[in-house]
Amino acid sequence: MKKLLVATAAMFSISAFAQAYPSKPITIVVPFAAGGPTDRVARDLAESLRKQLGDVSIIIDNAAGAGSSIGSSKVAKAAPDGYTLLLNHIAMGTMPGLLRNMPFKVESDFEYLGMINDVPMTLIGKPDLPAKTYKELTTWIGQNVGKINLGNAGIGSASHLCGLLFQNAIKVDMTTVPYKGTAPAMTDLIGGQIDLMCDQTTNTSQQIEGKKVNAYAVTTAKPLTTAALKSLPTLQSQGLSNFEVTIWHGLYAPKGTPADIQAKLNTALKAALKDADFIKKQEALGAVVVTDKRVEPAEHKKFVAAEIAKWTPIIKAAGVYAD
Known part of the structure; x- marks a missing residue:
């Protein structure tokens, strides 16, 4: 009976913690230098996420270096409490092929929260x-x-x-x-x-x-609609079958982050991606906000796994490494 009471109390404590989330500032680690395209995406998203999470402060931490592995590793090792997140791009799909010594495992050391955008x-x-x-x-x-x-x-x-x-x-x-x-x-x-x-x-x-x-x-599957680029053909239409490359961005939390917090972050992310101001800012960057099933954590993870399978043999065949 005593053990049951302890277990029940622990479960209640975790649930209460998740319901109170967020109760302090959230840090989004960007594994690239300030001022670059990924940093701009992160800052735009932070503003929209803030509105969805009760006006909580969101801090951007630029931890650049080693093909984005420094900042990514920082999040992989962070406390799984929802207060340290990672915003990374296609590097999540290419690091396994590029890095000789991975300090973490892309597919198992993070909780996937959803995709953000595609940059052609x-x-x-x-x-x-x-x-x-x-x-x-x-x-x-x-x-x-x-x-x-x-x-x-x-x-x-x-x-x-x-x-x-x-x-x-x-x-x-x-x-x-x-x-x-x-x-x-x-x-x-x-x-x-x-x-x-x-x-x-x-x-x-x-x-x-x-x-x-x-x-x-x-490099997209379909032609773009922006004024400067709408006259350009796709490489697929020119005979390069299955040639599609976009610099996508996604949001991640450390492995073990409580499911309730993951769900709350995914809900906030989905709402942020529908924010007219965020969409306008992304269009100005030439980015397309994700509206398909990749906004779901499981689909996002499946997509990254496919990217790893796509890029690893190409990178290894070229003999390219980023130590």
Whole structure:
């Protein structure tokens, strides 16, 4: 009887704790530098989540480095009480292939709370490239095999991964030129020092609209509708079957976070994704807010598992590692 009373009291304590949640500020760890695309998504989401969680304070903690594993590891080791969360992007699907020594397990050391958005990518080229359409680009690539430089924002970056997938899809190897960020890579592309780059719309839309680069295609399954990009074909429509790359973002909690708190966070996330102000801010970034079943934790986890299965063999075949 005494044991039963103790167990009942413990269950009541956990339930009461979950009902009171949140009773203090929540920290969202962003495993990238402040000011970047993922940081902007996190800050926009924090504002909308705050309104859904009783006006609680939400702090953004930028813990950048090691292909996002530093910040992710910080959350994996945090107390599972719902007060330390992780907002990460496609790195959750690529770290298992990129990192030799993973400090945590993506699929088992986190509670999945739901997906946030998809950020499309674009294939672009230097302004004086003679090819002006994707069809002309394929001809030009065929005529210049072994001479083409493909820039990216660094080993393991979104642009690097997209470039790897593109080379794999067209069966042509290019000279990969990694930079320390998108800005220097874009500067050299505009200046003609590199030939091609594949990067997210948050970084390319302005350059495309200003006609500072040649734009050839988008990496989504369907054409985009934004003014600067709606004329671009998809790579799938150009013959690259199943070619789809988006820089998606998701929200996570440490493994063992109480189910009631997970449910409360998922409900708040779903409401935040319907917030007109948040949607407007994401559209300005070139991002598409998720409205499909991936907002559900189980579906989000299933999606990440598929991303790991997709990217790991491509990364390993390229011999790429981010120690």
